[in-house]
Amino acid sequence: MSDPTVEYPHEVRAAVLREVGAPMQVETIRLRAVGPGDVRVRIEATGVCHSDLSLANGTLAQPLPAVLGHEACGTVVETGAEVTDLAVGSRVILLWITPCRECHPCTHGQPHLCEKGSSRAGEPYAVTRDGTPVYPGLTVGSFAEQTVVPRGALVPVPDDIDTADAALLGCAVMTGVGAATHTAHVTKKSSVLVVGLGGVGLSVLQGARLAGATTIVAVDRNTDKEALAKAAGATHFVPADDTTKKAVRSLTGGRGADFTFDCVGSSRTIRDVWGLTRRGGTTVVVGIGGKDDAVQFSALELFHFARTLKGCVAGSVDAEADMPQFFDWVRGGDLDLRGLITGHGTLGDVDHALAELAAGRGVRTVLAPVEKS
Template identity: 45%
Template sequence: MARAAVLHAVGDDELDLRDDVGTADPGPDQVKVRIRATGVCHSDLSTMTGVLPTMPPTVMGHEGAGVVAEVGAHVTNVAVGDHVVVNWTPDCGTCPDCLRGEPYLCMTFIAQAFGDPRFTLGDGTPAFGMAGVGTWADEMTVPWQGVIKIDEDVPFEYAALLGCGIPTGVGAAINTAQVRPGSKVAVVGAGGVGLSVIQGARIAGASAILAVDPNEAKHPIAKRFGATHTATLDGLEEAKGLLTGGLGFDYAFEVVGKSAAIATAWGATRRGGDVIVVGAGAADDDFAQSAFALLFDGKNLKASLYGGCDLKRDVPRFVDLWRAGRLDIDGLISRRIRFEDLNDAVRALRKGDVIRQVVLFD
């Protein structure tokens, strides 16, 4: 039996921290992973509140890293003992999205996960894993495509962030927007993923990076990760005038998950510029823009799901950037906590006074 943090009903404020949860044995094409570190991401909170869909009872968590404990008979990409990053959007390789070279859009395994419980509670109740994984547990079973092997010198708490926050943010700048050297960038939202977007824009060579956040306590942190300037929402127009002569930014990233933030990013972008939606918003939170502006402003509205990443390609790239001192992973970690602290971590996430909390397992 394993420990796991279970959500029994959408809207619950507290998770059930149990020590009697069983994990399914891996099938021929599956891998069992012993989790060593897992991040506490805003998407976890969005799942608890119902912004993102789930199938309760749910073992929470989607951003993790660990050691391969068992492999199915057909698995060849990893072996027992390998260190791995969990990929919560594994690509099947055969669907139209994968064949187009867009593996981050693949829904094959996520769709299956809503009908395939891979955990069992102590009383025999089947339980599902968040996004098909469930990293807030000692161990979990996923398709072999759901793990990316990494070198053993990468600390598990760093590797965990390579499973979601860093690919989502850095990837949005490098893969989705393809930020050009010398360009000017605005990032609306300076949370953990927003800071990763800022790092991605810095790595790509942006000449000006404006971090926009109503919480001024986040402004010096944003500068530490590469923002050249900061502003509150009230100061955005002044900053736009200072940095772009009032024309607007080449790229504006929305990293909040609210339609109002998309509107803010739209207003910050120059004619012909790119508005990139990174935050995961609610299905009933509509963004509206006039047909006239959509055409004559010439702006491009782009979605950046999972940072447009192919983790098989991008995790090694991110590791190389970290080794070269160009990607700060350690600075993203506000707190290292234990499994028993997860409910406190969720409360801290609600308050918005942390960047990334990482749970370390024995």
Template identity: 50%
Template sequence: MVKAVVVSGPHAQPEVRDVTLPAPGPGDVRVRIAAAGVCHSDLSMFNGTLAPGYPLVLGHEASGVITEVGDQVAGVGPGDRVVLNWAAPCRECWFCEHHEPWLCTAVEGVVSVPGGQLDDGTGVHTCMGVGAFAEEAVLPARSVVPLPDGVPLDLAALLGCAVLTGVGAVRNTGKVRPGESVLVVGLGGIGLSAVLGAKLAGAGEIIAVDLSEEKGKLALAVGATHFLTSHPKLAKDVRALTGGRGVDHAFECVGAAATIRLAWTSTRRGGSCTIVGVGKRDDEVTFNPLELFHFSRNLTSSIYGASDADRDVPELARDVIEGRLDLAPLVTHRIGLEGVPGAFARMTAGEGARSLIELDVR
């Protein structure tokens, strides 16, 4: 039996409950969670944006140590430090075979899976098939990525979602080149990671935008060259910083019609606008045919940073070890399991960056 953060239904208050996990089956591993980041996707699990199964163990961005493996597990074993991968591809579908594992059909649309029981015998689901806001988790071995020595186990949790998504959007989707200008709209964990990615790519102007003035210091700390507070005519300010043209690359990390239009309008003719934020079905964005033709901008989305965790986590780990990537500024609050409601409140208010749940960091 382990302690875990559970929500009983939509808009229910997260509670720390006792959960009995299943024994690892063939191909499964049991992981002692060291740390877990509180992501906006966790908030979306019960605020009406997503529709998982309930009761639900929250959490999907985490790191830990393997304590037990089931039959038929190869490549990892007890004592291995790992990053958890909530979007582990099947390696067999059309998308996987065509080198797009972030679009894997086995992962598409999966927001929860059954796994474990509450102390009264009620079955529970796990967020993204992980359920990382818990002392331990049982999940398929393909859902863990070995972590090289030299990367702090607590900060490594962020590699499982925010950093893969934000840096990946810049590296893999945008393919930002040295000297190019970048705009990042929305400075949560993923947006700040996109700023880190732009710095890693050697971008020139890195313009960070948020509604909250407080995010300015965070943005500059992770590599932004400019911080602007969002307003309806922001594109004019962006053009003033980029020779009157607009940015080469814009990354929208909110998922709202207004900020998508803002990012699009701030992009130069022939530039690229990448949507990273996950928005609502009924929040529609409109474009007219003339502007689509005239501006010749590329508009695309970046799912999970177009990342393959088995490839990209080791690469990001090397960036950390060799001093090119500093994850520490992304963490503004360190909490226990009982601190999750407060983390969601800060997230809703636009305060701070990542709240990191610390459980068993050694």
């Protein structure tokens, strides 16, 4: 019988989800040994994302027990023999989609849709102390002191980019800004509507501003987010209530917006933003909804309105090729990432951070898994 301490030699603390809807427990797990093409990373900062909430509450399927967390920046502590372009001590952004660079999407300009990009979420990467397999939520497992991932799941971070900023670039900012710049291709002097102002929605606002939109309408049920929306680039804030549709139409010449973004991920909000898109405009679904939450369209409206409906995965961004542009935006002050951070904590604060997201409060809690002595 093989020795589990040889196959899984690295003991680390992690917040482990054992049952859907149950609190996570901070416990010791053992990470698998680093393979030839792998890298072991110490997690320095990790954001708590709405996708983590969707995994924790069962909206998205995930084998259990699992370590969630996927929006992170860390430091390389070990590399496999075949990894020659990263050194121990290098800072890296962790990616929740790892392009294989060989499948049809990867070879046709869509590595964010890689056929194998998320497969590792269903493959054990660690064990509990009693030997139970543990899975990495969204392939990363960053609600832990360390993780092990393939080299292709990492983007090096320049010395002048802050660690917390780099963590947010790994998911919320890349997805939101990319939704505007890469998925929708927002045009100059256009009108934009963004519904749902979490970390992704606020990042869509920043992407719309970077793209040169002139009317940028932000909608959220929490009116406390108006200041955050305006700081991100919104020209108008509209509360999500019975007056929303009328208010948005009055701000967009009665036609609806050129580009609309649903950052909630429900059939109701998708229908709402679709109906607030001008004839011939573009609707982008960024939020992740449930598989049983069906959206209905009539055959006539699809013909008559001639709108484009797009899904958005990871902002349609090729992180390896496109991240340098994001770094430049951060350096130039064009992206304000600190404004997205509304809380800090350690591994023991994961459940509280998820509860805040579920209640529509705050934007991003950034955790430091390795507690400073």
